[in-house]
Amino acid sequence: MDNRSVNLAAAIPLLHRALEVLGFPVNEDGMKGTPKRVAKAWLEMSAGMDASPEPFLNVTFEEGAYDQAVALAGIPFVSLCEHHMLPFSGTAGVAYIPDGRVVGLSKLARTVDVFARRPQLQERLTQQVAEAVSKHLKPKGVAVVIEAQHSCMTCRGAMKPGAVMRTSAMRGAFMDDAASRAEVMRLLNGG
Secondary structure: OOOOOOOHHHHHHHHHHHHHHOOOOOOOHHHOOHHHHHHHHHHHHOOOOOOOOHHHHOOEEEOOOOOOOEEEEEEEEEEEEOOOOOEEEEEEEEEEEOOOEEEOHHHHHHHHHHHHOOEEOHHHHHHHHHHHHHHHHOOOEEEEEEEEEEHHHHOOOOOOOOOOEEEEEEEEHHHHOHHHHHHHHHHHOOO
16 A cells, blocks of 8 residues: 555544444444445555655656657546545646656656545645656646546535536746647647
8 A cells, every 4th residue: 555554453443433423324234344445445545645756757768859848648547635535536637848858658647646646635736746747857847737526526515516627737838938838738638
């Protein structure tokens, strides 16, 4: 799972009691293992809490002549809303303008996963991915666009299935130059 010290055995009775207090039939056959399953699911969905994108983003290749946008769109992810402990899921797009070095595309997807696999806010997730790519690749520009549906919006509260939240973070050339920003938005949005 991750490097956190976890006492799963201690968490299970606490979750059992919480479900019981909320009126769930925790002793019926279908729910007997639910506290353990919930604990394991939360641990799996938060496995990025102690992870870093550094091992991925530090593996670069010299590509000195390429100075145009590199974009990877449609990166699927699932994260855990820190306000409701419900999942939100969608796709991320990450683009950068190399400054002499490029990174393998899978490393961009792994960077999204590192930050998505923790209790999260979409706005923070977007910023964290942009900051990590900026810090480790030192490119001329970085753009991150995330589109997601939030269970806390679709199955409770406002009850608006199909509502989509979009966030973006721009750095360097994509922030400073309107034409570069428009180009990267077309690349990340498939048009």
